[in-house]
Amino acid sequence: MATAPAIPLNPTLSQRFSGLNQGQKLRIVVGLVLFVVIATVGLMMGRQAEWRVLYANLADKDGGAIVSQLSQMNVPYKYAEGGGAILVPADKVYDTRLRLASQGLPKGAVSGFEMMDTNRFGMTQFQERLAFQRGLEGELTRSIQAVSSVQSARVHLALPNQNGFFREQQKPTASVLISLNAGRTLDRAQLAGIIHLVSSSVPEMNPTAVSVLDDTGKLLSTPPEGANGLGGGDVQQMQYVQQLEKLYSQRILDILEPVVGRGNVKAQVVAELDFSQTESTSESHKPNQAPDTGVIRSQQVSESTNGAGAQGPAAGVPGATTNQPPGPTAAPINGAPQALAAAGAAVAGASKRESIINYEVDKTIRVVRGGTGNVKRISAAVVVNHQTVTDNAGKTSLAPLSELQIANMTALVRETIGFSEDRGDSVNLMNAPFAMDKVVFDELPFWQQAAFQDLVRSFAWPLGTLLLGALVLFGFIRPAMKTMNQQPDKALLNGQQLNAIESEQPERALLTGPGASSVPAGPSQGELALEDARQLTRDNPAAVANIVKTWINGEVPA
Secondary structure, eight states: OOOOOOOOSSOOHHHHHHTSOHHHHHHHHHHHHHHHHHHHHHHHHHTOOOEEEEEESOOHHHHHHHHHHHHHTTOOOEEOTTSOEEEEEGGGHHHHHHHHHHTTOOOOSOOOGGGGGGOOTTOOHHHHHHHHHHHHHHHHHHHHHTSTTEEEEEEEEEOOOOOTTOSSOOOOEEEEEEEEOTTOOOOHHHHHHHHHHHHHHSTTOOGGGEEEEETTOOBOSOOOTTGGGOOHHHHHHHHHHHHHHHHHHHHHHHHHHHHHOTTSEEEEEEEEEEOOOOEEEEEEOOOOOOTTTSOEEEEEEEEEEEOTTSOOOOOSSOSTTTTSOOOOOOSOSSSOOOOOOOTTSOOOSEEEEEEEEEEOOOOEEEEEEOOSSEEEEEEEEEEEOOEEEEOTTSOEEEEOOOHHHHHHHHHHHHHHHTOOTTTTOEEEEEEOOOOOOOOOOOOOOGGGSHHHHHHHHHHHHHHHHHHHHHHHIIIIIHHHHHHHHTOOGGGGOOHHHHHHHHHHHHHHHHHTSGGGGGSOOSOOHHHHHHHHHHHHHHHOHHHHHHHHHHHHHTOOOO
16 A cells, blocks of 8 residues: 655645635635725725815706816716715815816806907897897896805896987896895895896896896896886885884883793784875965065166256357257255256246165965874784792792783883874783793604714724624634644644554553553553544544545545
């Protein structure tokens, strides 16, 4: 029988692995492969880059251009849930934005006056006017989108063609459609600013010709006066009334809450206002005053004289002296009449003098226009909760207010709203217990709370990878490695060593005979080797069976 080659008593790891059966080898290989895969996946998930938003709310055209450019730049990207944003790794956000901006991306769906930079040769006047209108609409859209509450906007301008042959020129109009951000609204000041922004950007456009709508189709701007039977001032008047009532209600709460406590008083005020406009004109004349105190507007005096004593025609020798005009008269123009007499001549005839004096007449014209929004009547309703009373035992209970307390609070409310009996104002203060609603909070278990779920999601991958790796390590690899380590060096005994053990069995029989008493007691080397072989058979029967099989087949052990 051929003897098998000797196997070293200190085998290597490969020799130990070759001594395993097929199932154990397969288990070790599969375990190692799974462990490597799990470790690789865990390392990749741990080093996965954080994704940040590159651009959001892009138009389809800009989104396609950006995605195409990211592919050329070899920058990884993905879409957010719902496709509303493009995400890139956090460490490449700003670099990618700068590189895209250098290429003019995103261009934006709105184009302004830059459309005029690419005028084609041979454009007609209509095309130029249309390009200008589109550019103006784009610039207005950009300005409106700069408002924090506005997400997107569209502007439509109706610019009629001005013609000098028309007697009445048609005025331009505008329509604005805006989409607001989630949870945001436009107040009256912002809406008025948008309207005046559009009307001021177009020549000869009236602010009333601008219509502003939201994405639900609701008209936000005030309709022109008389449209749908509702004047433009009615909305403002209603808002003024509401603001006034709210002001009075807040005044009542501010004056009573320090007395009864916060939440223990409710107040409602109804105000009736007069928005009618009145105008009166009166003209009054004062009675005539004394002549010496009046103001002279004009005065006219005339005087004439007739009689025989009048000077006759000029007589004498004709000449230069005779032709001279008469000298100036000595009588005053305005003054008391004087006697007309010539020295040495008798006065004969009659004289006449007239004086006309016009005085200024006092006249007063008064125009009175009544103001709008005058308060006609105020009605206030106030409810006060019962007061909390603590007895000597420390027990608290609710008790109604006394008549004096109610009277004092009523007086405070009247003074607060400016109570006037002439206007017919009324104040009603009632004391009643408030019905407190019991608020039941459904406390969720800690495993259903959002914070706990987010924490679990954040640790899911690391813990899952660690547990799976431990399962593979202790379930597949460790048992097989333990089996390899439990194989002693004697497990690789060759055939010659086993034959030597068997040849020592007769000597052991002789030693147990009559002369065995002279031999020292104790197991021999062969017995120790035989016992080790038996122990190996009990511990690892598969290895022994494999060795016996190689003997029978005449093969050389590995």
